[in-house]
Amino acid sequence: MQSPLYFFTVEEYLELEQSSDIRHEYFAGEVFAMAGGSKEHNIITLNIASRLRSGLRGSSCNVFMSDMKVKINLANDNKTIFYYPDAIVSCDTEDQDRYSLNYPCLIIEVLSPSTETIDRREKLVNYRSLASLKEYVLISQNEIKVEVYRQDEKGNWTIQILINRDDKLHLDSVGLILEMAEIYEDIINI
Numbered sequence: 067m068q069s070p071l072y073f074f075t076v077e078e079y080l081e082l083e084q085s086s087d088i089r090h091e092y093f094a095g096e097v098f099a100m101a102g103g104s105k106e107h108n109i110i111t112l113n114i115a116s117r118l119r120s121g122l123r124g125s126s127c128n129v130f131m132s133d134m135k136v137k138i139n140l141a142n143d144n145k146t147i148f149y150y151p152d153a154i155v156s157c158d159t160e161d162q163d164r165y166s167l168n169y170p171c172l173i174i175e176v177l178s179p180s181t182e183t184i185d186r187r188e189k190l191v192n193y194r195s196l197a198s199l200k201e202y203v204l205i206s207q208n209e210i211k212v213e214v215y216r217q218d219e220k221g222n223w224t225i226q227i228l229i230n231r232d233d234k235l236h237l238d239s240v241g242l243i244l245e246m247a248e249i250y251e252d253i254i255n256i
Contacts, residue, residue: 071096076146080165089133094145101180106207106253110176111152113251114205114244118155118172121242127157127171135166136173138192147192152176155240158198169198171239176205190215194223200239210246210254 073095074082082097083090089100103111111131118129131153138147148166151173158169173193175185185204193202194215202215212228212235228235228246235244 079148083135083165089150091150092146092148094140094143094147100150101178103176103178104207107152107176107178109252110205110207110249111174113249114174114176115153117244117248118153118237118240118242122155122240125157126159127155127240128161130154130156130167136170136193136196137163137166137168138195140192140195149189149192156198157240170196171198171200172203172237173199173201174203174205176207178207201237203235203237205249207253210250212246212249 074092074097075095076092079090079092079097090097091100092098115129115131122129132150134154135148135150136154138149139145140147151170153172153174154167154170155172156167156170158171161167161169175181175189177185190202193199194217200217204213204215206212210229210231210233212233214226214228214235215223216226216238217223231246233246235246235249237244
């Protein structure tokens, strides 16, 4: 016997999230529970978010961690998606929703074995549909490896891969530079 798949409306999903003890991502009516992260994942995320927060303090930009959703409206498919990135920056004064961001300029995901494929494929494609997004960064937690997907002035996307201890992560979208030692502090001895 098969059970029918229930599709949530955006309103039902948002109501569920406000009362739920666990976070869920939303993809066109389907809801997926988020798994907990490793210590390494959490430390890297905190390292990055704290560096971003410190560097952007006093600016018009706001830094958020994994409890803030990013909302994506795929107009051509008439679908709405909500993701929980590990770190997000929005510098847009139009981003006034209390529980989600619509205009992020920077999204960072720390890769986990259970989500890496989704981060590299599904999220990469869907995040790039956001006109405001200038950089999408993927960070390995097991080795020094940072991948930066960057949108240029013409709207084209390029990729830069950083694998050396001396590399610097240039975040053009927010005008900051992060050292590998800052990203991997307390994780990998650099």
